[in-house]
Amino acid sequence: MTQSSMPELARKPSAGFDLKLWGPFLALAGLIVLGTLVNPVFLSPANLANVLTRTAFTGIIAVGATFVITTGGIDLSVGSLAAFTAGVMIVVMNALVGPMGAGWPVVLVGMLVAVGLGLVAGLVNGLLVTKGRIEAFIVTLGTMGIFRSLVTYLADGGTLSLNSGMRAVYRPVYYGGLFGIPTPVWVFAAVALIGAVILYRTRFGRYCAAIGSNDEVARYSAIDVDRVRLLAFVLQGLCVAIAVVLYVPRLGSASATTGVLWELEAIAAVIIGGTMLKGGHGRIWGTVVGAVMLTLIDNILNLTGAISVYLNGAIQGAIIIVAVLLQRGTASKR
Amino acid sequence: MTQSSMPELARKPSAGFDLKLWGPFLALAGLIVLGTLVNPVFLSPANLANVLTRTAFTGIIAVGATFVITTGGIDLSVGSLAAFTAGVMIVVMNALVGPMGAGWPVVLVGMLVAVGLGLVAGLVNGLLVTKGRIEAFIVTLGTMGIFRSLVTYLADGGTLSLNSGMRAVYRPVYYGGLFGIPTPVWVFAAVALIGAVILYRTRFGRYCAAIGSNDEVARYSAIDVDRVRLLAFVLQGLCVAIAVVLYVPRLGSASATTGVLWELEAIAAVIIGGTMLKGGHGRIWGTVVGAVMLTLIDNILNLTGAISVYLNGAIQGAIIIVAVLLQRGTASKR
Amino acid sequence: QQKVKMGVSIPAATHGWAGGLNWHAQQAKAKLEKQYPTLEVVLVTARDVGRQANDLEDLVSVRNIDALVILPFESAPMTDPVRAVKQAGKFVTVVDRGLTDPSIQDLYVAGNNPEMGKVSAQYIKQKLGGKGDIVVLRGIPTVIDNQRVDAFQEEIKGSQIKVLGMQYANWNRDDGYKVMQDFLSRFPKIDAVWAQDDDIALGVIEAVKQAGREKEMFILGGAGMKDMIKRVMDKDPLVPADVLYPPGMIAEAMEITAKHLVEKAPIKKEYIIEATLVTPENASKYYYPDSPF
């Protein structure tokens, strides 16, 4: 057979700098410059630690959302699931302090409960989507209401607070750290790393992208489309649980307001990071950058007193658009 | 050549009742039965008029959203745009009461301002999406923050209230009616009808579906894809303006909390109605039914006193899922 | 025997204080229905103004109430819908957030928002000796929030108290925590924090502790959440006082209205619940350990 012979052609058409790929990172760099200009304190290690720690919650959730969105789905229920999981975790831990005493065993049980709940919730969402054949948007809109309602019920409309003895034990999980870097940041990094490995290096990750780009092709390629979709939701549930495990020791409480709008933030982080809302192409590192960007914008606005508080939201919105405009605009001009 | 004639095999497996098409209507019927069971008053003309009038706002917005979603876009900014438009309208009318006196001319100017603003906002969203080449999700997430912030600024963090003389003049637009049917219901019906005509009977409507289905094909068919996308956003802006024109006489005020989460409701109505979130297929009548269903669920919950207030959200969520499950489930079993 | 129906419309439990409100309303419902066998209380909650207006329509047209107790989501927009209820011939009790047309209501039970801002300012002024740097965390952009902040600023005028920064924290713990973290990065010296709300204050406390700057400042919240009252009681130096704005006022309003409905008891037109300053001396009087708030 004749060898295809095109020796004169360069191997990589985009030998230079791939702006589509690097766009989010550039936008992030731009924000960091902006932050430094606004207030030099911005670059202080303490502030950066704060920013990254805050990012951890929605960031971890957004890693999960990257999978769901890559398969072409969407999960609106993550914020309320977080609240519900936090609520149940607190109730369980408070109940166990009596018999077991305030200590690590109770925390561990609490964590297990959170993880279990996250997995089950993901399973429910996933089953309704795959077996029930309902759009993910509607399913998770429904479960969003359900979880939110359940935590309100659990808290009797108020706030569930962790037993103070337990708080002391559990606190370091949020406030502690290693080598000067707070625990949540480590966990976030680990989740992102594992997420990246799963998305880019495993069969499951491949299948997610294949399903999102054309589920018929996936079906004809012997992929169990329903199972992969289901697993993506379960993974999302797990990510929510991990976020909650870090969240509870922060304020030691959960209420009807916990996690409100986290879903929007998580999805925004994913999309800003370059994952396509229609599915088919996911980018974990982009998601991480997207999540950090969103926190940074808040942080920068809090560090300046120049703007009327009323207009914070407008500046935020404008920065999001401009950041993405620059990154995409430049990319498409190539 | 022999005509391929296949008499013994039915060409259309779905010769009978198309459940995919009629699903939303069936679900609606189910809700109505449920409502009647819960409380016979449900069917009273007064209650039905109330329900339909309430549906008008998000219903009208959802008609616009049907176009945007059919083209494969999404608009998260509608709720805050509604608030902002209402705010500007009130400010303008209040300012004109002095020179022009409280009367219909002022209302008309206010309406024109609202419509103008809606169109411009739609244009801005549309231009950023088409010329800026940014995902609609991000653009409208940004403008959502911007509009929300602007109304807060306008209201100085508080509430903008319409001059009481003006209110008296303007009131009938919401509270009045014709042949026993409230004005907002007439307007809603008109908007839905016009929307249906545009979507189903004009080139523009067809192009929306074609673009949502496959924008390359549309481009190859010499369709000005950007223009159609832009127009869909403008239409959405117009619908928001119309909703606001009906909303302002209802409560006579606007604040930072006006229209919060309307975007979610509008999108939900569209999707429940059978329009595909990924675009390519829009259904105006489905949207109308979806919007009515969402209001009905609230209404039914108000008609019964049986459930803990905290659990309202859970019941709502469950009803949404079950209604759609029944409608889709039956359809896919065919 | 014909039942008397009392409709109660309040905002849904979307944040701590509103949660307390819901809890007290439910307690009162149970208690009153037991106390008056002929009374039926219909309790509805709404998550926005539009829905609250819908609820009023439903209460009148399909639930057929005789009286309405309402804590309006917001004052101005709810004025007309409440007027419609009044015009339908119902007895109307307004709680907390007054209507723009007070002539509509038969009874008004309220906390005092401007007073709350004023009392808070007076306390901070006095405690700082009329001089110091403070930060303010506001609620949600609403009239209530404006009234409190305006009155607060009015009161510190002329003193040497300087407001370094002011941001919305939306009556939310998480937001309180975040905003305070950033204030702490931005300002090397803060003498006091006016958090205006106890949920925000709880977030602020954590941020301050994390930064290890507890010694530097004190925090003044507001509302009377049990955790905060407890801290005041326990003489926590970080939380030396609190200003009352009790969600329990809904229960009071329901009780007075019910009594009037059933027993035709005569009533005053207005009950104003003062924005009392809670200090270690009087804290035990305001401590309800069983309430969720």
Next chain:
Amino acid sequence: MSSQPVLVADGVAKSFGPVQVLFGVDFDVRPGEVHALVGENGAGKSTLMKILAGYQPPSAGTIRVDGEPVHLSGSGPAEALGIVLIHQEFNLAEHLTVEENISLGREIRRGFFLDKPAMRERARAALAELNCPVDPDARIRDLSVSERQMVEIAKAVSRSVRVLIMDEPTAVLTGAETEVLFRLIRRLTAQGVGVVYISHKLDEVKAISDRITVLRDGRRIGTHPAELLGHDDIAQLMVGRPMSDLFPPKEPPPPDAPVVLEVEGLSVPGWVRDASFQLRRGEILGFAGLVGAGRTELMEGLMGLRHRSAGAIRRDGQPLRVRTVADAAKAGIAYLTEDRKGKGLLVGKGLRPNLTLLALERYGRVFIDERKEAMALDRAIEEFDIRLKSPDALVGSLSGGNQQKLLLAKTMQVAPQILIVDEPTRGIDIGTKQQIYRFLHDLARRGASIIVISSEMPEIIGLSHRVVVMRSGAVTGTLSGDDIVEAEIVRYATGLKGLKGISHDPVLHA
């Protein structure tokens, strides 16, 4: 024939980034002629046509219409000049109906509103002209690929056209449909329409064209009057070497070869009724039939890709449960779809993930071994002669034929003992076709069994040891040995022979 050309390409070159695919090509179309364009996969035929029809700008060179240089900024201006292209890859919006697609961009209006009856009528007329029984209100996503192709053709010819460019219109059409198309082409040329015809079916090219231009590696090799070129000449000009026999000599399995797959009474509601057949070890079993005979649906039913209402499947005599493609793969059965863009390949992704998608578990239990994948890709590129200009190319940027080769390579990744190929050489050039036939032949000789569904009669006849003929969803006959001739197949396919609804396999049961 000596009239002035309507459409001329003058020294057209085209590069995608650093990759140049056309080098100063001259080409012209005269009114009333059929000008065929042939060349190997990836030679640049489709690219040249897209440039002529305004879909892509040339990197260098000029396009002239009636002698005047034109700048075709998009397909709109080109269509306004009467230049219409039928794409090699489908250019239809899946969610829309047949009528909506046919009218797309050229809706008929009455006042402000769409005149739906008129457009439906226009669609019906265009389809009727092609003897195509598709309902104008059917959605594209519910059509088979051959029907979609007919819709594409109907869409093109329903416009006012001066130059009609057809990029492999018959790749998925059977002889009968092709005949209809040819009649249509002759009618158009008689009216003075110039036609450009691209095909890898050289008999068709010989039969229909007046002139033939050969393209190789982006360069024009020559243009010749059709009557001066024989079948073999064209092939030689295309591949640059003399062509031996297209089909290797048949080696039917011994009569006692075991039956490896037996299908009995399989029905797919709405498509296939009570179909039965057997497949032996080492056998190549052809499936023939007209468009719409239900061959694809039968195989998809077999693979668990469609709902079966009845039917038993036996593998090596044992009952086999096939609910998903994965079940089939476990039993060593693989299926190559006829719908390469819709069901075969992820056009937005690179070659490597596409190649291994069906057999990913062979590339690592948990983590994917990308090196192994890359090696597999190198091997596939070599074995199937996939021509690509850059290894990180997206599948969508490959030429049609090269996509098809990749799809074949993908299917072979599972090393099936039973291989079902549906239109396996769709869009593949004659040189590569020969390689693929040899490949299938060798596969069978080494003991695999193969089912070939094809619309190309020569392919069915040249390859198959036995041929099953279907009509209207039923098996109407099975031919073997010397009975495998065109006339006989057509008789069964059109219902002249074989009782309607006969479901048993007369040859095997004899």
